[in-house]
Amino acid sequence: MKLYSIETGNFKLDGGAMFGIVPKSIWQKTNPADEKNLIDLAMRCLLIEDGERLILIDTGIGNKQNEKFFGFYYLWGDFSLDASLAKHGFNREDITDVFLTHLHFDHCGGAIQYNKEKDYLEASFKNAKFWSNESHWDWAINPNQREKASFLQENILPLKESGQLNMIDLPTNGSVLENSPLGFDILFVDGHTEKQMLPIITYKGKKIVYIADLIPTVGHIPPIYVIGFDTRPLITLDEKNDFLQKAVENDYILFFEHDHINELATLKLTEKGVRLDQTYSFSEVFDSI
Template sequence: MKLYKIETGNFKLDGGAMFGIVPKSIWNKTNPADERNLIDLSMRCLLIEDGDKLILIDTGIGTKQDAKFFGFYYLWGDFSLDNSLAKHGFHRDDITDVFLTHLHFDHCGGAIQYNKEKDYLEAAFKNAKFWSNADHWDWSINPNPREKASFLKENILPLQESGQLNFIHVPKDGNLLENSPLGFDILFVDGHTDKQMLPIIHYKGKKIVYIADLIPTVGNIPLIYVVGFDTRPLITIDEKATFLNNAIENDYILFFEHDHVNELATLKQTEKGVRVDETYSFSEVFDSM
């Protein structure tokens, strides 16, 4: 197995929204805001090469939306999904599986592209299976008012129309699915959105957790530093408490999708609760393993 960091682009969001009830005087120390109160965020994906499988976890925001839409999110930097794949010798047509942690636009937008010649939306990975789960799919196609702006029909419905959509089984006796069809374990969490899926990848004796929106940045590690976008913040707090304890017990390495500075981190227990232990670049960890 080989792992590759895939940078798809950067964007900005309101800092207060990313930290909920936590005052700016506190979160601004770890995630400094600009004059508009916006903080820098990444859309960092993970590529897994495992035998004949080439699995992409999340896809970033994509390129099909109009300038007005992108203007709300202040895209910046030179990263792109295609360039990141090419850096490692891959093309999007090589991808066998696209695993979507959840269907918010910044995680799944790149799964669908606009075909200008044929004037319709199509799968951006023509040879891949797309993976979601039935509970989250139902949640996304019948969105609540709070999440409606994050679940865009042009990102979601074409997945089904492509004939490439597959569903992961959601366990009924817990929130952990071991040895999923893609070879990694999956932790299901409900605080941010219903049945978000977090891959737990067993790699050379370590457990790498693609943490997605349970903990978007290192600054969100403290228990109550919960994203204002979460639909069930009290559930998020319970899920984080359990996860953080498990992370220390099992020596997890966290892979951050949205922290544009810190790519990976380990955790430690302190008198103030669980905090970051060490942060690492992707190359520091995986070039030495």
């Protein structure tokens, strides 16, 4: 097995929305805001090469939306999905599986592209199976008012129409599905959105957790640092407390999707609770194990 960090692009969101009830005087120490109160965020994906399978976890925002839409999110930087794949010798047609942690636009937008010649929306990965779960799918196609702006039908419905959509079963006992069809365990969490899926990948004896929106950045590690976008913040609080404890006990390495500076981190137990131990670049960790 080989793992690759795939940078699909960067964007900005309101810092207050990203930190909920935590005062700006505190969160700006780790995530400084600009004059518009916006903080820098990444859309970092993970590519798993495992035998003949090439599994992409999340896809970034994509490029099919109009200028007005992208204007709300202040895209910046030179990263792109195609350039990141090419850096490692791959292209979209090589991808065998696309695992979507959840269907918010910044996680799944790149799964669907606009075909200008044929004037329709199509799958960006023609040879891949797309993976979601029935509970989250139903939640996304019948969105609540809080999440309606994040669940864009042009990102979601073409997945079904492509004939490439597959559903992962929910765990029958507890919140972790062991040995999923993708070959890794999956932690299901409900605070941010219904049945978000977090891959737990065993790599050379280490556990790598693609933490997605449970802990978007290093600055969100303390349990009460909950995103204002979460639909069930008190559930997030419980899920984070449980996860952080297990992360310390099992020496998890966290892979951050939205931290534009820190790719990976480990945690430690302190007198204030679980906190950041060390941050690492991708090469620092995977070249050493």
